[in-house]
Amino acid sequence: SQELEQSPQSLIVQEGKNLTINCTSSKTLYGLYWYKQKYGEGLIFLMMLQKGGEEKSHEKITAKLDEKKQQSSLHITASQPSHAGIYLCGADIGGSNYKLTFGKGTLLTVNP
């Protein structure tokens, strides 16, 4: 089974709408990373969360890590076409710092 589950797999929203992407594990997440990828291109680092209850924001994107450190959410406010792409969560699971485990990604389409 997948150690890091992302939902939804894909999402289509109208420009200006808010949206949330979730990343869940049955194990403790010791470091949770959000990346954005344009199709077939490299990963762009967005944010990193470490502490339970931590929340970070950059422009219109907010990421949170729950108190139990098993779930993270990425929220985009007033989405724009430039937000379109694949959002990936990656995490250090179970204390291992050598390997970054990734979810399968969420494909976001923003219609103008």
Added chain:
Amino acid sequence: EAQVTQNPRYLITVTGKKLTVTCSQNMNHEYMSWYRQDPGLGLRQIYYSMNVEVTDKGDVPEGYKVSRKEKRNFPLILESPSPNQTSLYFCASSRTAGGRRETQYFGPGTRLLVL
């Protein structure tokens, strides 16, 4: 500009013909890693290196080799490529602090097709 570079960006080859994908970073990072990305399977780690001359297997190391002779370079070697190694490959690097890896920064990717 701080970056991770990969070469080539695109490669078409035939089964059994040895190839090397180079990865270089200019950030003096200790940690480097290779991933492959496949539809429906996501990103999976192939090999990683905590420092020069220190490498270890990730989740899918079969059919690949790596070496870390210099801090800035971490080439990925496919001794005898097979069609199931057709994929999008990413190199990444990060600093380490207290023996722990920090945020990884990714290269632009190498798209490999093995016929």
